[in-house]
Amino acid sequence: MNMEINNTKAANRSGILKLALVLALISASTPALAQSNNEVSFYLQGSFSELGYEALGQKSKLENGFGLGAKYAYYFSENWSLGTGAEFQYMEGSIFVPAIQGAFMTQDAEADAFEFRYQADNFSENQKVYFLNIPLQIQYESLGLTRFYAAAGVKVGLGLASEYNTYATSLETSGYYPQYDVELTDPEFAGFGEFGAVNNAKSELDLKTNFVAHLESGVKFMLENRQSLYMGIFLDYGLNDIKPDTSGQRLVDYNAQNPTEFAFGSVLFSRNDMNSEPYVDEVRTLAIGLKVQYAFQF
Template identity: 75%
Template sequence: MRNNNINNVTNKVTLGLILALSLLSANMATFAQSNNEVSFYLQGSFSKLNYEALGESSKLENGFGFGAKYSYYLTENWSLGTGAEFQFMEGSIFVPTAQGAYMTQDSEADAFEFRYAATNFSENQEVYFLNIPLQVQYESLGTTRFYAAAGLKAGLVLNSEYQSSAGSLETSGYYSQYDVELTSPTFAGFGEFKAVSNSKSELDLKTNFVAHLESGVKFMLENDRSLYMGLFLDYGLNDIKPNTSGNRLVHYNAQAPTDFAFSSLLSAREIQDLDEVRTLAFGLKIQYAFQF
């Protein structure tokens, strides 16, 4: 009889241990599933290539981005994330007058000083980045959560272009050997020309490194889904200015003197007051996520 009681107790304890281990395994599996989060997001922003040239500052323009992110939760509150992001940024600058002079040769190989003054000069830049982010995120608990994230991004330049124009362009040629300045004829590239512009050209910006800050609200949905709504700030940490190409701001083409073209203010050799070019973007970010 005593052996039967011992066996019954042993069986009950064994069954209890099995049930406890099953519940613990289920809880651990549930916790393991919630460690991982995959999200997709869209962001709209104001953006600029932040710089000063010829006494003027660049202006804010529109931008956008979208991406995918993977996060691993170290605890219920803290996570580490990485992913891939496509980002478009646009910048612009307006200069009332851009002028300069340099030595060159005409179609007959005579040396002269080409002088120019471009009024109402403007330049637009467009840049496409592939960003690789690394960030840490904190979030509170509950159905509606506050979250804040900070980290770094490495931005690979997929494409960068600029387009420049001037309301008018006045040019002349000074021949020191004759001590004469020619303001005509126009077919030789000397005179006043209206509405000069060039087509989009390569800008060749450098790889961008960015400090990223983000904060907002995370709404917990059914089936381990969530929706983020927040604000973000991306600030460039390094100078992405292209190497000075040696080209002049206004090109004089001896073979086609009236076909003027512009170099970018970011790379023209006579723009001496341009120190650094950094990116700046801020705006709204919407993110849809699910955990597993």
Template identity: 40%
Template sequence: MKKNISNYIKSLALFTVLFGTCLNGYSQDQKQEFSVSVGGPFSFVKSTSSGDFLPANGFNAGLRYAYYLNENISLSLGAEYQVYTGQSKFTTLGGQYSATDAESESFQFRYSAVNFREKQNLSYINVPIAIQFETQGSTRFFIAAGAKVGFALKSTYESSAENLTTSGYYPQYNVELFNPAFAGFASTNDFKSGKQDFDTKVSYSATFETGIKQAVGDKSAVYLGVYVDYGLNNVFDKTGDKNLIQYNPDLPVQLKHNSVYDSGLARDMRLVSFGLKLRFAMH
């Protein structure tokens, strides 16, 4: 994944240089603009969930090259680093399924959690393509719209609960075991799973930005505006057929804690970002 992204960024940089060179050759009177930007604070993972969805904060930083078709209209291409965060909350949840222990005994593994939360943290490289219209003068109103393609760099999740109880019911003996802990049966307060990786796919988003562009001298300007990026596709489209807490018969038992997206408790993961954006431009 990282190698593919690196190759893509190199290709994008080469394309940007060639694109700018060709446009210069076409018309020396047209203007070019290079800018750097930061934006936020709302940048989160949006989903459909049987629990509560809690938006969280994130940020973006990027570079952009723009070519002016005339004094008012420009086309732009860029690259942005974007962090998305999210949180799924369940007051109570539980489950049960058939399993086999270390002694090859069949039993029913059971789990229940109180105030269960899962936090997601996703890092993406987004490539925005947009068209911008702006008025004339030293202080200009601008409006831009386009699309973004996002490539995942790293995606992690972390689970926690006020209490997590696991047990094993053996129907052949009509007994439910709540211990020992080394067999995977315990009641744990202030449970935390630690960070774990999961795979997310390419994101496609619609983007919109509007605000004020203020000239600073002859060859630079400052943009201040509001923006919205809305994900058009599900970036985690797996079947969601895994158990939230997966039993492992090897002693001592190390339970695996899957994501709420792996288990189907949450689905349709889309990436959303909006807020304020500040850009410094030179031409």
């Protein structure tokens, strides 16, 4: 009888130990599963970028760009997550036009009306733009130590700063006085003649808020201690026109008080003096490149 009681007690102790072990495993695994729902990451991206537009039959060119950012993602399943964060993005744009001509009526220092005529040769303009992007994207990834991932979403780009620089190898000007039916190609102090290179100092662009479609794909390598490394490619395509909202300035203006001081405006917000139409209809951003991202889950 005592032996049966002892066996029963031993069986009970064994059952209790097994139950305790199961409960311990469950309690240990539950926080681990909960912790894996959150991911914080930091990334760096290098790209070719452009402010996409067309002026005088010439298209803007791809230039260099880069970005860096931080992201938070919430995993609502093993494969799917939703993320947001903050991103600093730098983009460049440029255009080259062999020759730009224009003419408009104005007045000289003596208040005589005349038509100011000009031709700028080998005109080029470079733009630099800095955005603060707020992304929202959904991501799918496979399982395993080496995972395929794909992400899509949108970004709202707030302009932090922007600038442009214009240059022409030469500028030739003249003044036509219809009341005298004469065209003056000199004197230079009056702003008429052949001038050398004209380089405009950096000036501010007033670009609109940028809305961007974002696509990304690559490989995610799972590391120790819930860390991971992403390597992929991405595409950012501007959805809206961010051209400055201006009335249309002149690309080259005549200053009667200082006729020899020439400076170019930007083709992004200037009008064509030959037909009074803007040089550029719309401006959209484009960036494509590589992205490296370090992440950890908790």
